[in-house]
Amino acid sequence: MDFATFLIQILNGVQYGFTLFLVASGLTLIFGIMGIINLAHGAFYMVGAYLSFWLFGITESLWIAILIGLPIMIVFGYAIERLAISLLYKRDHLYQVLLSYGLILVLNEMQKILWGSDFNSVPVPDALSISIPMGNQEYPVYRLFVSLVCMVIASSMYIIISKTRLGMMIRAGATHREMTQALGINISRIFAIVFSLGAALAGFSGMIDAPLSSVYPGMGDYILIISFVVIVIGGIGSVKGAFVGAMLVGLADTFGKILLPEFSSMVIYALMALILLWRPQGLFGRPT
Amino acid sequence: MCSPILEVSGLHTHYGASHILHGINFSIKAGECISLMGRNGMGKTTTIRSIFGLTPATRGRIRVLGNDVTTLSPHSIARMGLGLVPEGRQIFPDLSVKENLTMTARPGLDGSWAWTLERVLQTFPPLAARLSNMGNQLSGGEQQILSIARALMTNPQLLVLDEATEGLAPLVRKKIWSVIQQVKETGITTIIVDKDVDTQLKVSDKSIVLVKGRVAFSGDTSELVANPDVHIQHLSV
Numbered sequence: 001m002d003f004a005t006f007l008i009q010i011l012n013g014v015q016y017g018f019t020l021f022l023v024a025s026g027l028t029l030i031f032g033i034m035g036i037i038n039l040a041h042g043a044f045y046m047v048g049a050y051l052s053f054w055l056f057g058i059t060e061s062l063w064i065a066i067l068i069g070l071p072i073m074i075v076f077g078y079a080i081e082r083l084a085i086s087l088l089y090k091r092d093h094l095y096q097v098l099l100s101y102g103l104i105l106v107l108n109e110m111q112k113i114l115w116g117s118d119f120n121s122v123p124v125p126d127a128l129s130i131s132i133p134m135g136n137q138e139y140p141v142y143r144l145f146v147s148l149v150c151m152v153i154a155s156s157m158y159i160i161i162s163k164t165r166l167g168m169m170i171r172a173g174a175t176h177r178e179m180t181q182a183l184g185i186n187i188s189r190i191f192a193i194v195f196s197l198g199a200a201l202a203g204f205s206g207m208i209d210a211p212l213s214s215v216y217p218g219m220g221d222y223i224l225i226i227s228f229v230v231i232v233i234g235g236i237g238s239v240k241g242a243f244v245g246a247m248l249v250g251l252a253d254t255f256g257k258i259l260l261p262e263f264s265s266m267v268i269y270a271l272m273a274l275i276l277l278w279r280p281q282g283l284f285g286r287p288t
Numbered sequence: 289m290c291s292p293i294l295e296v297s298g299l300h301t302h303y304g305a306s307h308i309l310h311g312i313n314f315s316i317k318a319g320e321c322i323s324l325m326g327r328n329g330m331g332k333t334t335t336i337r338s339i340f341g342l343t344p345a346t347r348g349r350i351r352v353l354g355n356d357v358t359t360l361s362p363h364s365i366a367r368m369g370l371g372l373v374p375e376g377r378q379i380f381p382d383l384s385v386k387e388n389l390t391m392t393a394r395p396g397l398d399g400s401w402a403w404t405l406e407r408v409l410q411t412f413p414p415l416a417a418r419l420s421n422m423g424n425q426l427s428g429g430e431q432q433i434l435s436i437a438r439a440l441m442t443n444p445q446l447l448v449l450d451e452a453t454e455g456l457a458p459l460v461r462k463k464i465w466s467v468i469q470q471v472k473e474t475g476i477t478t479i480i481v482d483k484d485v486d487t488q489l490k491v492s493d494k495s496i497v498l499v500k501g502r503v504a505f506s507g508d509t510s511e512l513v514a515n516p517d518v519h520i521q522h523l524s525v
Binding site for chain 2: 165168169171172174175176178179180181182183184185186187188
């Protein structure tokens with residue numbers, strides 16, 4: 001592998017890792033703080049991708065599609081949390097799994113009714129549909145842009161969680177939910193905020209990723225499984241863990257396809273198994 | 289005449305099918321220091337959890353400053369001027385000491401800031417040196433002080449301390465009792481639950497003794513001290 005190819009694979013791995021992070025960070029927060037196993041989180045990624053496809057068809061601009069789609073995802077997440085998830089906080093995880101699996105079926109069916117079963121595409125915005133030379137190869141600027149945007153979002157998340165009062169409440173609620181309430185914090189509101197933002201992040205990931213991959217039925221299923229791998233590697237409930245886990249999975253998947261093509265589908269699971277053997281609670285998780 | 293700060297009447301609480309509290313009645317006036325006593329499993333912590341709405345009452349009424357809070361959510365009850373120092377400290381391990389103190393800081397019901405960060409740090413100097421440490425980096429005694437300080441930062445009308453000296457070394461326990469004494473002297477109404485009955489009796493004005501989820505004694509602590517039968521029957525191990 002020459003240096004240019006190596007560099008391109010690094011960039012691809014990092015970009016894939018960032019995309020995974022946007023989905024996995026919401027998933028890990030929702031599970032870590034609210035104790036909710038949300039199998040429908042991947043479907044939120046799909047909803048985001050289809051929103052960008054649909055809104056692009058109307059506005060002919062990915063930027064406007066994202067500007068309109070993001071608030072829709074926030075409201076969508078809020079509605080799901082209030083109307084469905086909030087009814088299950090005191091129930092066993094099995095109920096949550098059943099409900100969120102039901103949500104996957106409903107959302108997949110709605111997607112088919114609204115947009116059919118075809119594979120669709122969203123074009124890369126004109127201003128970014130260029131490539132930069134890298135050795136004897138070229139690298140698309142849009143991928144760099146996606147990494148940059150995700151980096152800004154990851155940094156904003158870090159600041160919100162580590163420096164703001166909302167972040168303190170989220171961290172406090174993750175460890176002692178009852179105590180947080182007994183100190184006067186409306187934990188239901190925090191849950192609604194976390195769930196809405198988690199849904200919006202997954203949706204945004206789907207929107208920004210749409211020009212890089214096709215928009216197709218059931219596209220959230222694979223990303224859900226990979227996101228669970230990410231949060232198990234990083235440690236459930238840890239955003240920092242989700243970031244490191246996403247980068248490891250992104251790079252392992254990308255290099256696995258190049259270096260071990262016949263085993264590429266196993267590489268990330270082997271990585272997860274190795275990390276769990278070393279740290280059963282994940283890289284940044286708390287021992288139970 | 290002012291409403292009692294806390295009024296509990298006919299309180300029944302269940303954990304699933306288990307009936308824990310059987311019609312508890314008591315009331316607390318402003319400025320009083322109450323000992324809530326009883327052997328293990330008699331319903332002390334359940335009473336506190338019910339007052340805070342963490343284990344909601346199944347029957348009866350809880351009033352805070354005359355307002356019925358029986359069906360309110362825990363955060364709404366806390367915001368009516370109740371501060372909790374819970375069993376097991378429950379400080380937030382992923383927050384720094386400063387964050388633990390400031391996250392839920394708020395003025396009292398009258399809008400005044402009797403307890404500010406500065407005052408808390410003056411009152412509890414060990415915390416001042418540990419402000420940037422994370423909660424899980426503190427010793428047990430420091431965590432307990434932090435738990436008390438955190439509750440004071442909500443500027444409560446009523447402070448409830450549940451097993452505040454549990455599991456601590458004798459010297460640290462002594463320090464915590466002196467902290468509780470300081471808090472009491474500021475005029476905050478307090479409910480104390482603790483295994484150290486002798487110190488509790490020295491500190492409190494009134495006492496409530498629970499036996500199997502019922503009030504077996506309620507009155508002045510001096511009366512309880514003068515009545516060794518109650519003491520021996522319901523509190524001796």
